[in-house]
Amino acid sequence: MIFKSTRRKIILLLGFALLSFLLFIIFSHNYALNKTIREIGLRLTQIEKLSKLESQDYKVIFHRDHYEVYFFDAEKRKWKKSRGYKYRGDIFCQADEYEFIFSKGWLKTYNLKGIKGKLPKYVILYFSSLKKLSRPKGIIFYKDEDWKILN
Amino acid sequence: MKKFLLKLVNSWQVILLLGTAIGIRIFIFLKMSPGIHNDSITYLFLGEIDTIRTPGYPFFLELVFSINDLFSISSDYFRLICFGQLFILGVLNCYFIYRISKYLTKSGIFALVMGLVYNFNYFVVGFEFQVLTETLSITLLLAVIFFYLQIFEGKKYRGIITGFLSVFLLLTRPIFILVGIFLPLVTLIGFFPQSKRKEFFKKFGRALAVILLISMIGVLSWSLRNKIKFNYFGISSLMPYQLRYYTNSFFDNYKKSGNEELDRIAAIYSEELKESKNVNYAVINLLERAKKEMKLSDAEISSAFFKINLKLIKDNPGKYFKQVPTSISSYYKNYAAYWTAGNIRKFINKKRIIPKINRFFFRFYKKLFTNSPYLLFLLVIMPVLLLIMVRKDKKIFHGWLLIEAVINYNFIISVLSTNASVNNLRYRAGVEPLILLVFYAAIFYLGKGGYTFVLKKAKSLSKHKN
Numbered sequence: 294m295i296f297k298s299t300r301r302k303i304i305l306l307l308g309f310a311l312l313s314f315l316l317f318i319i320f321s322h323n324y325a326l327n328k329t330i331r332e333i334g335l336r337l338t339q340i341e342k343l344s345k346l347e348s349q350d351y352k353v354i355f356h357r358d359h360y361e362v363y364f365f366d367a368e369k370r371k372w373k374k375s376r377g378y379k380y381r382g383d384i385f386c387q388a389d390e391y392e393f394i395f396s397k398g399w400l401k402t403y404n405l406k407g408i409k410g411k412l413p414k415y416v417i418l419y420f421s422s423l424k425k426l427s428r429p430k431g432i433i434f435y436k437d438e439d440w441k442i443l444n
Numbered sequence: 445m446k447k448f449l450l451k452l453v454n455s456w457q458v459i460l461l462l463g464t465a466i467g468i469r470i471f472i473f474l475k476m477s478p479g480i481h482n483d484s485i486t487y488l489f490l491g492e493i494d495t496i497r498t499p500g501y502p503f504f505l506e507l508v509f510s511i512n513d514l515f516s517i518s519s520d521y522f523r524l525i526c527f528g529q530l531f532i533l534g535v536l537n538c539y540f541i542y543r544i545s546k547y548l549t550k551s552g553i554f555a556l557v558m559g560l561v562y563n564f565n566y567f568v569v570g571f572e573f574q575v576l577t578e579t580l581s582i583t584l585l586l587a588v589i590f591f592y593l594q595i596f597e598g599k600k601y602r603g604i605i606t607g608f609l610s611v612f613l614l615l616t617r618p619i620f621i622l623v624g625i626f627l628p629l630v631t632l633i634g635f636f637p638q639s640k641r642k643e644f645f646k647k648f649g650r651a652l653a654v655i656l657l658i659s660m661i662g663v664l665s666w667s668l669r670n671k672i673k674f675n676y677f678g679i680s681s682l683m684p685y686q687l688r689y690y691t692n693s694f695f696d697n698y699k700k701s702g703n704e705e706l707d708r709i710a711a712i713y714s715e716e717l718k719e720s721k722n723v724n725y726a727v728i729n730l731l732e733r734a735k736k737e738m739k740l741s742d743a744e745i746s747s748a749f750f751k752i753n754l755k756l757i758k759d760n761p762g763k764y765f766k767q768v769p770t771s772i773s774s775y776y777k778n779y780a781a782y783w784t785a786g787n788i789r790k791f792i793n794k795k796r797i798i799p800k801i802n803r804f805f806f807r808f809y810k811k812l813f814t815n816s817p818y819l820l821f822l823l824v825i826m827p828v829l830l831l832i833m834v835r836k837d838k839k840i841f842h843g844w845l846l847i848e849a850v851i852n853y854n855f856i857i858s859v860l861s862t863n864a865s866v867n868n869l870r871y872r873a874g875v876e877p878l879i880l881l882v883f884y885a886a887i888f889y890l891g892k893g894g895y896t897f898v899l900k901k902a903k904s905l906s907k908h909k910n
Binding site for chain 1: 480482484485488489509512513514516518519521522
């Protein structure tokens with residue numbers, strides 16, 4: 294009796310189906326992975342803009358379960374931690390303690406834990422969900438250049 | 445099927461309008477490079493909004509990003525935002541302009557022309573590929589006007605829709621904080637005296653009360669969130685930092701208020717103003733020093749800075765109002781699209797059809813806005829003429845009065861809160877389509893009136909001859 298017309302019933306059913314579909318995808322692993330990668334990408338753009346505005350170098354260190362942003366304090370000649378950010382859900386970074394140093398928005402150099410000697414021309418940082426290891430997503434960092442998210 | 449085809453044929457105006465709007469935007473999307481400004485990076489994370497920014501635009505971005513997170517469409521996030529702004533908001537703007545024009549002039553052809561012309565105002569469309577709040581503000585403002593006008597057509601639930609859209613609008617552009625009070629007030633002034641009182645309240649009273657109530661709840665809830673999280677009661681703490689462009693020169697003559705905290709902050713800012721080469725650094729340094737020396741939070745500094753600014757304006761009213769004309773000039777007597785730097789040549793040139801049309805309108809509007817006599821014509825003479833011409837139809841008169849009131853509301857608040865130092869032109873963008881709509885509608889009515897007049901004369905002449 295509540296829903297008098299068929300039209301309303303159809304709208305309600307469609308709404309319910311859409312909601313279920315959205316919930317299904319939200320709780321799927323790809324959503325959290327995509328969101329994590331997106332947030333890292335936007336964060337890198339945000340700190341690049343900020344560093345240019347304040348003429349500061351910055352570095353980003355990626356750990357297994359979080360990453361940290363540091364700005365270079367030119368007066369004290371020291372790196373100052375700005376903030377740390379956790380990855381979403383069960384997402385983790387396949388590398389640990391990979392450090393990327395940027396100057397004027399360009400990737401100047403990087404320090405990769407466990408890798409010594411001549412630095413490679415680029416580094417791909419892979420992220421994946423603990424429950425779905427076979428489908429990682431990556432960010433590529435080119436030395437003396439820029440970074441890009443691999444779709 | 446037959447019914448559907450018939451409906452399709454009858455909607456040829458909308459199909460033509462949307463087809464053109466989408467076509468133009470495909471051209472723009474393929475050629476543009478997204479504009480990422482210093483302001484843009486403050487909207488990227490919905491969960492990290494401070495007291496300066498409001499959640500409207502970050503919410504829209506989050507919506508676009510979330511859909512992308514679900515389906516993995518693109519990893520070029522800024523192009524994605526522009527895609528959303530161009531193809532959702534931009535196209536919606538065209539549609540709303542069409543529908544509002546149609547409602548207020550009862551002419552489908554005029555409305556279609558208005559919808560099409562909207563696409564060629566590069567000053568406005570240029571914002572569709574900037575990561576800035578302007579395009580969303582235009583969409584929401586047009587939507588508020590569109591649904592608000594439908595209340596007087598007796599359509600159901602329009603009060604609720606307008607109320608929620610008003611909240612979304614004021615949380616996108618805090619300048620519209622009073623929109624929920626302002627619209628019913630204009631109605632009371634422009635519509636109410638012409639209708640029977642009891643009937644008016646019976647028909648529209650509930651919808652207007654709902655708008656007022658929802659808007660108040662919207663403002664209060666975000667203010668409360670700021671109070672709980674940052675100890676700042678208000679929807680945005682941006683205003684004091686805008687007002688300083690007016691008051692920077694007053695700080696030399698700051699008279700102590702007796703409030704130690706305010707006087708200390710004023711003294712720090714005054715020192716920083718003298719020492720910093722750039723006035724923007726003076727604020728950054730003020731924030732740093734006040735946090736360090738006085739152990740205050742950003743919100744507390746902003747709140748105190750607001751009180752200082754109001755005190756300075758109260759102590760120096762003459763000096764304040766002396767700056768208003770330059771602020772007005774910066775708001776109106778200006779026409780540029782510098783924020784689309786790097787894109788201008790692609791979209792305004794003599795080589796291709798769309799940039800050619802853009803160029804024509806850009807030069808035309810530039811002439812209108814930068815010449816004082818034309819500006820007077822655009823902003824005063826034409827709107828007054830329009831209101832006089834439509835005065836007999838109370839619903840139409842009310843609609844145009846409402847649009848004119850919104851234009852002037854935006855103008856007054858923008859001009860009084862920020863002076864020319866920040867270039868007020870950007871604040872005009874939100875109501876620019878409405879300014880031009882009023883102008884074109886006045887021409888339309890003049891033409892229509894002139895045509896009817898000539899027709900009548902011709903008829904009476906032929907009668908005399910017979």
